[in-house]
Amino acid sequence: MKEQTFWPLPIIAGLVLGVALGLILAWLIAPVQYHDTAPDRLRADLKEEYILLICETYAADGDWAETQERLVELGDRDIGATIMEMAERAIEQGRPVSTIRHLAAVANRYGVTSPAVARFMPTVPPTPSPSPAAERATPTPAPPLLPTATRTPTPTASPTRAAAGRATYTPQPTATPVLLYRLTAQERICDADRPDPLLQVVVLHDDEEVGGVEVVVTWRSESARLFTGFKPELGLGYADMIMESNTPYAVQLAAGSDEVSGVQTAPCTSEAGPRLVSVRLVFEKVGTD
Amino acid sequence: MKRPVPLAAVGFLLGLGIALVLGWVVWPVEYYDTEVLFLHPTYKFEYAVMVGAAYELDGDWERAAGRLLALEEPEMGVWVRDQIHLAIAANEDPVKIQHLIGLARPLGVTSEIIEAFVEAESG
Numbered sequence: 001m002k003e004q005t006f007w008p009l010p011i012i013a014g015l016v017l018g019v020a021l022g023l024i025l026a027w028l029i030a031p032v033q034y035h036d037t038a039p040d041r042l043r044a045d046l047k048e049e050y051i052l053l054i055c056e057t058y059a060a061d062g063d064w065a066e067t068q069e070r071l072v073e074l075g076d077r078d079i080g081a082t083i084m085e086m087a088e089r090a091i092e093q094g095r096p097v098s099t100i101r102h103l104a105a106v107a108n109r110y111g112v113t114s115p116a117v118a119r120f121m122p123t124v125p126p127t128p129s130p131s132p133a134a135e136r137a138t139p140t141p142a143p144p145l146l147p148t149a150t151r152t153p154t155p156t157a158s159p160t161r162a163a164a165g166r167a168t169y170t171p172q173p174t175a176t177p178v179l180l181y182r183l184t185a186q187e188r189i190c191d192a193d194r195p196d197p198l199l200q201v202v203v204l205h206d207d208e209e210v211g212g213v214e215v216v217v218t219w220r221s222e223s224a225r226l227f228t229g230f231k232p233e234l235g236l237g238y239a240d241m242i243m244e245s246n247t248p249y250a251v252q253l254a255a256g257s258d259e260v261s262g263v264q265t266a267p268c269t270s271e272a273g274p275r276l277v278s279v280r281l282v283f284e285k286v287g288t289d
Numbered sequence: 290m291k292r293p294v295p296l297a298a299v300g301f302l303l304g305l306g307i308a309l310v311l312g313w314v315v316w317p318v319e320y321y322d323t324e325v326l327f328l329h330p331t332y333k334f335e336y337a338v339m340v341g342a343a344y345e346l347d348g349d350w351e352r353a354a355g356r357l358l359a360l361e362e363p364e365m366g367v368w369v370r371d372q373i374h375l376a377i378a379a380n381e382d383p384v385k386i387q388h389l390i391g392l393a394r395p396l397g398v399t400s401e402i403i404e405a406f407v408e409a410e411s412g
Contacts, residue, residue, distance in 0.1 A: 007296070009293075010293035010294070010296040010297035010300065011296045011297065011299060011300035011303075012300060013297055013300065014296065014297035014298060014299065014300025014301035014302075014303075014304060015300035015301070015303055015304035015307075016300075016304060017297075017300075017301050017304060018300060018301040018302060018303060018304020018305035018306070018307070018308060019304040019305070019307055019308040020304075020308070021301075021304075021305060021308070022304060022305040022306070022307065022308020022309045022311075022312060023308045023311065023312050025305075025308070025309065025312070026308060026309050026311070026312020026313050026317075027312050031312075031317065036327075036328070036329035036330070037323045037327050037328055037329060037332075038328070038329060038332060039328065039332055041322075041323045041327075042322075042323055042324075042325065042328075043322040043323065043324065044322070046324065046325055046359070049356070049359075050325075050336070050339075053336070053339035053340065053342075053343055053356070054339060056339070056342060056343035056346055056347075057338070057339040057342035057343060057388075059346055060342040060343065060345050060346040060388075061342060061384050061388075063384070066382075070335065070339075073332070098347065188331065246380060266379060266381070267379050
């Protein structure tokens with residue numbers, strides 16, 4: 001009797017061996033290498049160093065919009081609390097008081113404070129730095145975009161700014177400002193297919209896009225009101241407008257949200273050549289109407 | 290069963306192909322604990338700007354130099370100078386450029402463009 005082998009057996013054996021070897025190759029020997037990562041992918045200790053740098057930069061130039069933009073890149077939804085934890089840990093580790101103060105100043109701007117850290121805060125505003133950069137940085141709090149809105153989107157407990165544009169390190173009450181929407185992501189996109197840079201806004205609630213949300217955009221002495229959902233092919237919670245070069249924009253949701261200021265395009269290089277960066281802001285609903 | 294070896298080879302190649310697509314495209318290895326040197330050039334620029342700002346604040350060059358080392362640029366001075374040139378060309382925020390220039394000085398690098406920028410800004 002002639003011995004018969006079930007014919008798919010060799011192919012199955014080869015397949016299993018191929019998959020096993022392929023996965024070893026793809027995951028262990030030659031995994032995908034990411035060389036152009038974002039700060040949210042940094043190792044925990046390096047991420048903390050990055051946060052500290054952001055806080056020190058804020059102490060140096062007082063640019064809150066830029067500080068917010070940098071912190072958003074870290075993808076931490078409770079960044080104020082994270083920074084305050086770092087300040088508390090800095091006390092435990094006996095790090096310089098200036099480090100604690102720089103961290104606490106930013107955490108305070110998010111409405112987060114701690115009795116332990118408050119002890120290290122100066123009672124008088126710090127003397128402005130005589131550096132040329134600090135002299136040039138004269139940030140002033142942006143006027144409320146919607147003076148008639150019943151909700152107050154900016155924390156009333158935020159530090160006042162000294163004449164030279166430096167934040168005063170006044171310990172803040174523990175109350176967290178009530179906002180209906182929070183900025184959860186800010187991405188810069190170098191789109192090869194798009195010659196004009198776009199300011200894109202996406203509004204989410206429980207990961208679902210929300211239509212009909214009014215977005216107020218201001219720049220120079222102009223303003224525009226956009227509504228999400230007018231381009232349904234791009235998503236119910238999506239709205240956009242074309243940005244001009246060298247123009248900082250401020251974006252806020254009319255219902256009450258973080259104000260994102262200093263949003264602007266910049267040159268970038270795409271696969272198709274030089275382009276201008278589009279900026280995508282994602283807001284998520286955190287409060288109730 | 291006449292040709293088990295070619296069939297096994299076909300299976301092997303098919304499996305290898307599937308696995309590579311899965312391992313490199315569908316479920317690639319994701320690195321969450323990366324180093325500063327792997328940051329996108331935009332973030333490296335931002336990192337250097339912040340190192341410059343912090344240096345301006347505390348004047349601690351040892352600390353600033355240690356932070357710059359994390360970028361692992363073989364010629365740090367040249368890299369900082371090039372970043373300044375790129376930033377000037379891209380009409381970046383002058384405050385950021387000043388922070389970088391603050392790093393270029395102790396690194397011993399300058400250029401006509403940098404000097405002209407400083408002169409224009411101070412004038």
